[in-house]
Amino acid sequence: MTGSPALTLYGYWRSGTSYRTRIALNLKGLAYEQRPVNLLENAQSRDDYRSLNPQGLVPALMVDDSVLVQSSAILEWLEERFPDPPLLPKAPDLRAVVRAMAMMVACDIHPLNNIRVLKALRSDFGADDGARNAWIAHWITQGFAALDTLIARHGGTYAFGDDLSMADCHIVPQVYSAERFHVPLDAYPALMRAATNARAHPAVAAASPERQPDASPS
Amino acid sequence: MTGSPALTLYGYWRSGTSYRTRIALNLKGLAYEQRPVNLLENAQSRDDYRSLNPQGLVPALMVDDSVLVQSSAILEWLEERFPDPPLLPKAPDLRAVVRAMAMMVACDIHPLNNIRVLKALRSDFGADDGARNAWIAHWITQGFAALDTLIARHGGTYAFGDDLSMADCHIVPQVYSAERFHVPLDAYPALMRAATNARAHPAVAAASPERQPDASPS
Numbered sequence: 001m002t003g004s005p006a007l008t009l010y011g012y013w014r015s016g017t018s019y020r021t022r023i024a025l026n027l028k029g030l031a032y033e034q035r036p037v038n039l040l041e042n043a044q045s046r047d048d049y050r051s052l053n054p055q056g057l058v059p060a061l062m063v064d065d066s067v068l069v070q071s072s073a074i075l076e077w078l079e080e081r082f083p084d085p086p087l088l089p090k091a092p093d094l095r096a097v098v099r100a101m102a103m104m105v106a107c108d109i110h111p112l113n114n115i116r117v118l119k120a121l122r123s124d125f126g127a128d129d130g131a132r133n134a135w136i137a138h139w140i141t142q143g144f145a146a147l148d149t150l151i152a153r154h155g156g157t158y159a160f161g162d163d164l165s166m167a168d169c170h171i172v173p174q175v176y177s178a179e180r181f182h183v184p185l186d187a188y189p190a191l192m193r194a195a196t197n198a199r200a201h202p203a204v205a206a207a208s209p210e211r212q213p214d215a216s217p218s
Numbered sequence: 219m220t221g222s223p224a225l226t227l228y229g230y231w232r233s234g235t236s237y238r239t240r241i242a243l244n245l246k247g248l249a250y251e252q253r254p255v256n257l258l259e260n261a262q263s264r265d266d267y268r269s270l271n272p273q274g275l276v277p278a279l280m281v282d283d284s285v286l287v288q289s290s291a292i293l294e295w296l297e298e299r300f301p302d303p304p305l306l307p308k309a310p311d312l313r314a315v316v317r318a319m320a321m322m323v324a325c326d327i328h329p330l331n332n333i334r335v336l337k338a339l340r341s342d343f344g345a346d347d348g349a350r351n352a353w354i355a356h357w358i359t360q361g362f363a364a365l366d367t368l369i370a371r372h373g374g375t376y377a378f379g380d381d382l383s384m385a386d387c388h389i390v391p392q393v394y395s396a397e398r399f400h401v402p403l404d405a406y407p408a409l410m411r412a413a414t415n416a417r418a419h420p421a422v423a424a425a426s427p428e429r430q431p432d433a434s435p436s
Binding site: 053055056057063070081092095099100102107117121134135146 | 272275281286287288291295298313314324325330338344345352353360361363367
């Protein structure tokens, strides 16, 4: 393979899965074009976007003429195609720890709190804002408690040791979401130290929602 | 590294994440001991189990004296430590497709329908069995529609081509769950063909819930 592929990220400024993909792209030092998909206008469900991603979810990463979907799979692809700087340690046992941290967010926190689920809680069960915020806080609290234990055990400057990893790519957007929904975070000092350090890294900071082209005052 | 590590799987016969881990272990031809964790008795929340997995979720895989958690991370570890037979194709672009299929189940279907979420729907919103079954069917239907499109595009005997992969490890348990909750599956012919073929493989069949030591009539 010669040269870098043309990369276009279809995402939404405040989507956690888009945010984690931006962090990884930035950490790899890759240039990419952004095509905003406005979730509030349901743009992800339109035919033109579904022709790219039949699931109708963000993000999608166009690589030359092909499309990658599912942010955690995209991060693994980035790691394989652009190994430097690495977002996983070398030893399988340590890679498994980093991936477990990432999956705690990707599988057990984020999916329960994203916009399509919150909409369903309202439409199916009449959940008002208070009930939905309690729901969000519940799953974040459960997941962060476990993550804090793992980060206290394995973390350094960042979630795993002193190098940014896939774990941080997943954790930083989840902390952003927790703050947005006013979830108290004092009980997770190891996690918050790692997240604060990660956010201060220029590549991570450049991925933050308010710095994206489609950001709007909320 | 010399010899194979001693492997002990902490899981539950009907848990989808335990099931997918058993399939992968079996496909790799690995021997492992099973330690059932009875989710109906909340055994996953007890201190002895939480000392293994602070998240209090199944599965956990004990490898000699260390513990791996998060089934999708465990599958990646198995692939790295025991590469033969592979559960991912070789080329990064193709690996990304298989991982995307796996993540559609791991992130966008299963987490919304597992036992702790169904309990929360009942306790937080008073959801009865009918409402919970509609919730389950909704997320399975959404995810399976997208998966069926991808499998029609990339599948052969199995979900991706003619070799069993991480995608099948994730899809087979999700089909089992869909059948258990009587979700109509006629609209997903490519997915169902792949799942039927996968289930007929002896290593996959040996992982099925009813063949586990803790299986009980339901």
